[in-house]
């Protein structure tokens with residue numbers, strides 16, 4: 429048994445961030461998959477670890493850590509292995525700037541698409557309306573109850589979806605510009621900003637093929653493929669169990685042309 433246990437869902441967004449950071453550092457950990465579509469995050473045994481019922485969470489000895497970006501910073505400082513907050517003070521400022529921008533502004537927009545097109549429809553198909561209502565009533569955080577209701581019952585408004593689409597387009601432009609300046613997102617060294625960014629952006633050429641592809645965003649594509657080829661990323665994405673995570677295989681293609689429409693990824697995930 430390892431000293432570290434990570435409770436996580438798919439290598440994607442919040443769960444994927446500490447998963448990938450631990451693997452990059454070479455930290456041995458017990459992987460505890462929480463099946464979010466089966467509401468395992470609201471079961472008493474998990475609530476005993478994280479009473480908020482959200483994932484990821486990490487235990488290290490008797491310490492319990494939550495919040496994906498804060499966990500990554502902890503992992504980087506606590507354990508030996510390559511420094512993922514490298515460079516000088518300005519680089520570290522840039523890393524933190526990008527992580528804050530992604531966590532607060534961009535990730536919620538990606539998440540809205542993921543929940544509308546993947547999480548909600550798949551959970552509804554698996555459990556049916558009545559059981560889902562009962563599950564939602566058990567969720568500890570009111571804001572997570574709202575997110576589930578909107579996803580399952582198709583209640584994200586057109587205005588919300590349009591705003592998320594706009595933010596994703598702005599985020600793509602910003603990433604492309606920044607990655608034109610240096611090899612990695614925030615520093616000349618691979619950093620937590622790259623780990624964070626990859627977890628949001630790995631499926632961009634599938635989900636936003638009209639905005640991100642080899643013709644329009646060559647810097648993003650170079651960056652995504654370079655991260656995909658890293659042994660830690662390969663090991664991390666092997667822990668995925670749903671078609672959400674297997675979208676990463678798009679990065680094996682050498683050239684991805686512009687397309688007008690997102691490909692039908694399981695249940696229309698975009």
Ligand SMILES: N[C@@H](CCC(=O)N[C@@H](CS)C(=O)NCC(=O)O)C(=O)O
Nearest residue numbers: 442469481482483484495496497572
């Ligand atoms: N800010 C938290 C967000 C955690 C969070 O909301 N995670 C989502 C999955 S990405 C979750 O646990 N959802 C479960 C639920 O809403 O039932 C973090 O970065 O760790």
